[in-house]
Every structure is written in structure tokens, then in C-alpha cells.
Amino acid sequence: xxxxxxxxxxxxxxxxxxxxxxNWDDRVPLHVGGRFYDVPGxxxxxxxxxxxxxxxxxxxTGKRLLHLQCHIGLDTLSWARRGAEVTGxxxxxxxxxxxARLAAAIGAGTARFVVSxxxxxxxxxxxxxxxxxxxxxxxxxxxxxxxxxxxxxARLVEPGGFVYLAEFHPLSxxxxxxxxxxxxxxxxxGAQVVDAPGSYADPAAELSSTRTVQWRHGVGDVxxxxxxxxxxxxxxxxxxxxxxxxxxxxxxxxVYSLRAARPL
Numbered sequence: 001x002x003x004x005x006x007x008x009x010x011x012x013x014x015x016x017x018x019x020x021x022x023n024w025d026d027r028v029p030l031h032v033g034g035r036f037y038d039v040p041g042x043x044x045x046x047x048x049x050x051x052x053x054x055x056x057x058x059x060x061t062g063k064r065l066l067h068l069q070c071h072i073g074l075d076t077l078s079w080a081r082r083g084a085e086v087t088g089x090x091x092x093x094x095x096x097x098x099x100a101r102l103a104a105a106i107g108a109g110t111a112r113f114v115v116s117x118x119x120x121x122x123x124x125x126x127x128x129x130x131x132x133x134x135x136x137x138x139x140x141x142x143x144x145x146x147x148x149x150x151x152x153x154a155r156l157v158e159p160g161g162f163v164y165l166a167e168f169h170p171l172s173x174x175x176x177x178x179x180x181x182x183x184x185x186x187x188x189x190g191a192q193v194v195d196a197p198g199s200y201a202d203p204a205a206e207l208s209s210t211r212t213v214q215w216r217h218g219v220g221d222v223x224x225x226x227x228x229x230x231x232x233x234x235x236x237x238x239x240x241x242x243x244x245x246x247x248x249x250x251x252x253x254x255v256y257s258l259r260a261a262r263p264l
Contacts, residue, residue, distance in 0.1 A: 012144060012191035016213040017117065020142055021091050024071075026207040027199045028094040031072060036201035039072075043105050047081075048074040050166065052239055053136075056257055057164050060084035063131040066156055068118050069139040073099025073111075079134065080108040087112045087130070089121055119148055122155045129158040135165045137255060140222065141214045144191065150225035157262040163231060169238060169253040170216055191215060219256055231260035 013019060031037050038046065061083035067076040070088030072095050080086040080103070088111070090096050096113045103111040116124035133156050143149050153163050174184045194212050198205040223233060238253035 012213050013193065016144070016191065017091070019209075019211050019213055022209040023207065023212050024092040025094050026209045027201070028072065028092065028098055030199055030205050030207070031201050032098055034201050034205075037072065037074060039074075039102070042074050042077075043102065047078050049078045050241075050255075052237070052257060053164075053166050054082075056235070056237070056259060057132065057134070060132060064129075064158070065132040065134055066121075066125070066130040067134045067136070068121060068153070068156075069135060069142070070099060070113070071095050073102055073113060075134075075136050076113075077103055077106060077108050077111060080111050081106075084132070085110060087114065087125070087128075089114045089116050089118065089124065091115065091117045118143065119145075119152055121152055125156070128156075129161070130156055131158050131161040133157050133161070133163040135163070135167070137166055137168050140165075140167055140217050142212075143217075144215050146217055146221055146225040147228065150229035150231070153226070154229040154231055154262060157231070159262050160264045162234065162259050162261040163226070164257070164259050165222070166255060166257040167222070169256045170218055171252050172254040173216070175252065186216075186218065188216060223258065226258075226260045231262055234259040234261055 032039050042048065060079055063084050065079050065084040065086050067079070067086065067088045070076045070090045071092070073088045076086050076088035076099065088096070088099055093115045096115045099113045103109070103113070114124055133153055140146070157163055170186060174186060192214050194214060195210050197207060197210050199207070219236070223236060227233060236256065236258045239255045239257065240251045241254060
């Protein structure tokens with residue numbers, strides 16, 4: 001990612017949302033049929049949530065849980081298996097259709113999945129609020145406006161409820177395999193247009209839509225946006241794992257998690 005010659009961050013293409021939606025639509029068959037997500041294993045009972053997520057969110061039995069940017073719904077349905085009344089929301093209609101199919105396959109008949117841009121979530125959900133609003137890893141980099149995201153999240157949380165975010169730490173994308181070698185500036189902001197075949201689930205796969213538009217958000221940016229939206233930070237934790245680890249050597253945080261409550 002490079003800065004504009006006048007020092008301002010580069011502007012995203014006007015159709016950035018459609019570019020990203022097309023790419024994610026194309027990924028769905030690859031993710032459903034490939035080894036990375038192991039959908040047959042999940043259907044048979046495998047879990048996708050990380051140990052610290054379970055500990056930090058706590059018991060969800062009987063709670064209304066909204067999963068924003070849910071993709072094909074594996075994390076959403078993992079919460080459903082723990083007793084939550086779940087709703088998943090994603091902007092990719094093929095992903096939502098697959099999530100609904102998986103819900104039926106595992107007997108999670110009360111799970112609900114909705115097609116919507118995350119910024120329009122409050123309207124798409126008819127003003128409903130939730131005890132827990134959950135967002136998992138690899139979500140915020142697709143959103144240009146953190147302040148708008150945080151205001152949306154605040155509208156969706158029931159008074160007394162909380163938002164829980166587990167996200168890849170910005171430092172994790174700035175290092176090569178040797179964790180001592182930084183390859184980019186942490187403080188670079190603005191749109192990054194990436195043209196690359198495949199997916200993290202299969203880099204060698206051939207997709208018809210190869211371009212994406214992404215943004216880097218600092219941890220402080222995320223916390224400040226939530227605070228400005230009226231939510232109260234309960235904790236911010238950093239983790240050296242999150243389904244993957246760097247080779248042995250000095251460690252850096254790979255994932256961070258936070259919980260922010262909406263006051264009564």
C-alpha cells in the first residue's frame with residue numbers, strides 16, 4: 001500500500017463494495033468444498049471457535065447472538081451449538097445460502113441468516129438488538145469507515161449487552177516468516193487494491209474475480225471508534241495464536257480480542 005503523492009491516503013474505487021462482494025461470492029464454492037474449512041468435519045461436530053473466544057464471551061445459553069460478516073456461518077453455528085439464539089449477517093448471498101443449508105444439516109433450525117452490507121445491518125434486522133454482537137477474524141479489513149461500523153454495532157447491542165471482537169492483529173500482516181522482519185509500516189492507512197488469484201483457503205485456486213479492496217486499522221483506531229459510539233471497553237487482550245502460529249522465535253501478537261458493553 002502506498003500513500004498518495006500529496007500525503008493523503010489513496011481513495012478507494014467507487015465500486016469497492018461490489019468488487020469485494022464479487023470476490024467473496026466466488027470464494028464460496030472453494031471454501032465449502034475445500035480442506036481449509038472442512039465443512040464435512042464441521043457437520044459431523046467439529047468446532048471452529050478458539051479457546052480464548054469461548055472463555056471471554058462466556059456462557060451464551062439462551063442469549064441472542066448476532067454474528068456480523070458471518071461468511072458461510074461456521075462460527076455462527078458453533079455458537080448455536082452452545083445454546084445461543086443466533087443470527088448471521090453477510091453481504092454475500094451465496095455465502096448466506098450455504099450458511100442456511102448448513103444450519104438445516106446440523107439441526108440448528110432456529111438459526112437465521114440475512115443478506116446485508118454490515119453498514120445496513122440495523123435496518124436489515126428491523127431494529128432488533130442482541131445480547132452479544134460477535135465479529136470474528138478477518139472482518140474489519142474489508143471496511144473503510146470504522147466510525148460508521150462502531151455506530152452500527154452500538155445500535156445492535158441490547159442495553160446491558162456487549163460487542164465481542166476477535167480480529168487479526170495488524171502486526172501479524174506486517175512480518176515475514178521471520179517475526180523480526182517488518183515489511184510494511186504499521187501506520188499506513190487508506191485503501192489497498194489487491195489483485196491476486198485464489199484465496200487464503202487455497203492460494204492456487206483460480207477465481208474469476210481476483211481483485212479486492214482492503215484497509216488496515218490500528219488497534220487504537222478500533223478501540224477509539226467503539227468508545228466514541230458510546231460503548232464501554234471491558235478488556236483488550238492480545239494473543240500469540242489464532243488457528244496459526246509463526247515459526248519458533250520471538251513472538252508478536254497475532255490476534256487481539258476485546259469486549260465493549262452498552263451501558264444500561
